[in-house]
Amino acid sequence: MKDEKNKKKVMDAKDVKDAKDAKIAKDAKDAKDAKIAKDAKDAKDAKIAKDAKDAKDAKDSDDSKDSKNKKSKKKDKKSKKYNYFEATVSFTDYSCQAAELLHSILSNFDTATLESQMLQMHEIEHSADLAKHQMMSNLVKEFITPIEREDIAAIAQEIDTVTDTIEDVVMRLYMYNIQTIRPEALEFSETIVSCCNALKIAMEDFHNYKKSKNVIENIIRINNLEEIGDKIYTRAIRNLHTTCTDPIEIMTWSKTFDYLEKCCDACEDVSDVVESIIMKNS
Known part of the structure; x- marks a missing residue:
């Protein structure tokens, strides 16, 4: 009986120990699982926080770049502000190109190449038109202009007329065969080249018209060249009617001389507009 009690006590003690060991093992496992879960959560939270920070940093960086780009574009736009004085110089350059081509055509006249030369002249005239349209496009949006916008438009139109009229001469040579x-x-083509060159020199210094002597000097030069053109025209028409008996030739050359004389007049018209602007702003 006593042995059974002792045996029972031993078994009870063993059960208690086993239960205690099981609890300890379970607690250890639970603690380990909890730690693993906590570590996983902490790692996940840390990753989320890092990703959020990286995303924020990336956004801040992009915003900073966008801001810099906008400022840069704004600065570029400001620095590339359309220059109307330079534009008028470029317009006269087209006139000079047209005048030089006209003189070359007349000096080395060849009916076989006249059509291609006429197309070459048209390319110059077309480029001049595009440049003028670009200026007009800027002009209508401009808040402040260096001189009155009507005056800028008038100069552009008059210079464009010079180039157009030079092209008209070549067209008459071709159309009248x-x-x-x-x-x-x-003589006319040489005078036209001189007129256009003087016009370009005047426009190159036009931005400084209040102090520059070049502008007025070349305006006077253009006026003198236009008078020379008038004299050439008078003599040309006189010689045509006194030396030529072919009525068709008289008609065709009379009209051609008309346009050659108009080229000189067109240059003088530009100089008159420029002179008027100088007087208005002095």
């Missing part, structure tokens, strides 16, 4: 060049035509 002119076969030989009269000497006065060469």
